[in-house]
Amino acid sequence: MSAIGEIVHAIPGRTRVKCTIRIENPSLLEAIIRNMTQVISANVRRDSNSVVIYHETEQLPKEIIQLFMNRALAEPSRLKRRTTSAMKHPKVKELGITLTALVVERMLLGPASGGLRSLLRPTSLSLIYASRDIISNGLRSVLKPNEDTLTTAAIGASLLKGTPFSAIVIFGMSAVSELLNEYTIGQTRGFIRDMMEIGETFAWKITDDGTEVKVPSETIVPGDAVMIFQGDKVPFDGEAIAHEAEVDQSAITGEYLPVHIKKGCFLFAGSVVTEGKIAIRVERTGEDLTVSRMIRMIEEAQDKQSSVQLSSQNFTKQVVPMSFLLAGAIYFITRDWNRVLNMLVIDYVCGVQLSTATAISATIGNAAQQGILMKGGQTIEKLAKADTVVLDKTGTITEGLPIVTAIHTYEGWSKEEVLSYAASVEEHSTHPLASAILTEAARLNVKSKPHDDETMENHVGRGVSVIVDDEPVFAGSLEFLKEQGIALDGDIPQGIYLGVGNRLVGIFEIQDKIRPGMNDLLQKMKNNGIKERIMLTGDNESAAKQVMENSFIDHYSANQMPEDKAEMINRLKQNGKIVMMIGDGINDAAALATADVGIAMGGKKTDIAMETADVVIHSDNPILIDEAGELSRKAMRIIRQNIRITLVINTGAILLGTFGMIPPVVGAAVHNAATIGVVANSAKLLLKGGS
Template identity: 40%
Template sequence: MRFNCYSLRLGVSLSTPDARILCVRLRALPGIVSAVVDQSELKIWYRGIFPMAQVKKLVAQITVGYKSKENEPEMADYRREAILSVGSFIAMQLLKKASPAAFASVKILRSGLILYIARNFIKNGVTGLVRDNRPNADTLTATAVIASVLAGKPESSLSLLALSNGAEMLTSYAAEKARGHISGLLNLNQPYVWLVDNGVERKVSVKEIKAGDVIAAHTGEKICIDGQVLSGTAAINQASITGESAPAMKKKGLPVYAGSVVEAGEVVIKVEKVGKDTSLAHVVHLVEEAQTRRAPVQNFADTMANLLVPISFLGAAIVYGATRDWQRVLNLLFIDFSCGLKLSTATAISAAIGAAAKQGILVKGGNYIEALADTDTVVLDKTGTITVGVPQVSAIVTASGVEEKEILLLAASAEHHSVHPLAVAIQKYVKDKSWTVPQHKSSKTIVARGMTAVVPDFEGFRGGDVLVGSAKLMKERKVVGMDQITIENLTMGYIYVARDGKLLGAIGIMDPIRPLMKKTLNQMRRYGVDEVVMLTGDSKAVASEVARDMDIDAYHAEVLPEDKANHVMKLKKRGTVMMVGDGINDAPALAFAHVGVTLGGRQTDLAAESSAVTIRSEDPSRLIDALQLGRRTMNLIHQNFTATIMVNSAAMLLGALGVITPLWAAVIHNTATLAVVLNSARILAPEKKRSIGA
């Protein structure tokens, strides 16, 4: 069954960062396949009924500066509450020791102070009951505080509040560190640049630089803009963008990115993008926005935590009925599973997204972290993914009496204005040889076949009516001599060249396999991937050769973009599919896969927008890094689940038996919560490189 995908265009007026955020949120809506903002136009691809109301709401939110975290407490709030509760606890203990009579006389004041300190817990607890019709973790805490006040021992709950607020502050600090790690990592921290004006360098503020300016970057300096090298050579560390620690050699014509560092040499750069439009800003905004896309495991943690709260109430009721001991009741009310389950899971997902960005892997939401961990089927596009994506002249077959230079220059002249990859390969080959391409007198494109051109005589070679194209074109034009040359390697793409109706020869062009690609596929299998499938628009002969060399399980050749999407949809029925591609024809398949991944620096904007994961590096082993990170994250989350439930359950049992006091119950609960959050933050620490499957 083929999928039906429709498109819609809407006019919007947004900054580049806001436009990217809008696209990410739109792709999360049911039925939306992809969304891209091009200048002032929003393009949306969708299936089924278009969710116009939801789209308008999102656009309105972005336009007015919607903040997803606007209701979250600030670190200062946690710090203030922690200081107040800890300070009150110490003051009461000192007063109790110094003057027991005075301590007893201010019982009402003590109760009022404790209720004030617990005001946020009481408010949130009551809100949960009224709004959600079910108790939450704060309902437990509020009940414990009120119960201690009614029992005439308000100070017993003060220890709970002191520990809870202190733990909240430390936990929030750890989680915030995890969320903010990537922003600090990508901070430019470079206040000035060297502006080149009429050949003279002068130091100016980064804020003064605009697109079209020319700047110089020297050894040790951080590049603050996106641009293209005009002159010079330098070794540049691009780890903040690609995640590759080895510096890249940059020379004239090559791109450089904001956030990269000049380790050796110096270059003169033409500025193309500044400020919020740079690749670095794109990385930061994608990472920040990714935090708002929840993983299914986070929803599971929330559901489980909410289901376990009534168990604490039930346990407290049973203990009170059996013992009439308020101390044991408070033990159970002081312990809940919610904090450990929710906070540790959210921190793990945030830390994973930050750690991925550090490696040059942009994951657009926590849901994709979980999907990476479950991936068992990998689908790869061939051109630009399995292969480098840059065709190269690999063989030249000539007829008798024809020189290689002659056939190449005639082909280059006819294809001089063509942007077809095969034509570009010929032009690059001639350029690398420093040969001068003769100018054709006229040329004409034959759609899906080739080119014709009239080329004058040049460099001792005869010109004439030149025909360049496929074997099919040669047969259609009744070119003679096709049987006089032998093509041995049928896996290459061949361009045939004829002059005045007679075949001169053929130029074999091949797109080489990416280095380390076969090793990457082997590692994927050792890491739990059961099936590797290749999809390509190339001929069956080329696809068969590549599939055999790469030990690919299955391949489909001569497929159209919609066919790729259909193949992905079929594979999704029997597993979790990761689709890897880089071109505009891969966008539908990338959007339909569980995890769409774009690989390499030459990816198209549409492919990058349609994908869930963007890898800017050309190194295919980054795919393994992404799979490893997903599984490591989920393993840590499962560890945290087990630890939280076991520790808190043991504490509840000890509390019910009266073995521990409410103070120790609170200590155990809050220590366990902080421990699992810190365990989640371990994802930010670099993992030691080891052999896959070891």
């Protein structure tokens, strides 16, 4: 066996090989493997640096593996990912041609003398062609000038003056700034697609007789059952129907620890089975997959403008005309063309706009790496400024899964006896509170008492009764037990009451458990400038008060309908609050849409909550909400920092140019160097920890 790969998992017709060399070009490596004898197909996993090979024979001979691994090593240059090289970018090529034209022109024709004739020289024609997009946009916008209008004027003035090198510097450094911005956006989108790529060509379909058959993934439809083995990516969204497995869901939820999946759990496509195997009933495929919607939302988010970006456009509308007016005034006073050029080649617009767009894109990309989807720059800006948070209770502050927190016993009964009888009477109930009692019985390994199924009766809205050991057993509300003639006197706790015969024997206190990490989030929010933490819930006053007493909530309102929640948020906004709403369900959709920033959180969130929210977090970990806020605050700090840098450097260059202390080519270099610097400053937000 080759030292650069080892078989880590094999079943008839399928083998997984772990590579010890870095896989840089999955498509090429797959093509090499597919050309091997007995190989039907292959899928390369960049995340696990492994290859899954589907083959005709039950077992793939080691010689075949040896062959393809050696061939892969023999062509290392071909295995490198084909990235878009800066040297292959059209603008860079055209810049190179223009510089060559300048050298040849100087050798054959000598320096330019200026005037209209200089526009017909080879260097000028080459530069005009290279700058055609800038010039076209600049001329179209002459009545409402933008940064391209200013750049067009500066290039034209330099060529007319007979200083083509100044024009080349202006164009060249502008191109470098745009390349850096494009690179950041490209890296963000490329990372997201690589991270979330499913890449499963085949699936193991479970037939009606229980056998597993390998079929093309595109033939799988909702309702089919498929098996996912250790090391495989989950190819579809669906519910687990058999077996158990450890699953890495970090690409979807941001959770760094594998999750134990068993029957009844929901799996997202793009997760990876790290141990065991799991069978799922497919619910969504193709473009309907959660991961596909995530990719679309991220890419659409990068095209949305924030008010910061719109402000930079307004800034452009004000500054560019001012630059033209100052240039005209300077020419009128000094008649010095160099000073006029300095006013045209130095501006504040490029640095502000390019660095802002880069910061927004990089922040969206960074958040996506952590399982946080931000829908555009406006979301980032408002999230950084939020001072009030409104939270739904069930499924957001709490887990939405009631649990037994205490068992009170009477008449000399033990907790085990009470739980055994309660489990018996609740055994066939689908009520969430019944599930809490059955879960507690299972946790303590308490068996339910045998009962007569024919005597089981559901009293809608009140409770359940059944005969156990020839005695009637009742479980339900206080009123229900009183109806059965059971005396309930004195100060007793609230909960689910258990009566046997005519005696009260037990009370179960049941609460909706506070979500782990929620109190940490609420405390962090307070430390980070959130002044009010408000809970809105459709539950009753008692349930709401109970949750408030166990969490860091400042205020709450109970018995709230969906429209009530939205109205409350509207009132907060009218009072000048910047409101963040966190929810997960259909009843939260209106509030999420009304808030300045809506956040849909948790694995149980609904599709409508995802669509109406500005931030989508697929994890049940509340701390990711604070991480989203911190990323937004970092982005805004960088944007403000870039504006200050641009103002200081360009103002200094303008003053030096106005007094004739630097030539236009130096002014252009200073201006474009500052632009490159602030764009690079924004690009670091793509990295985890970038600030």
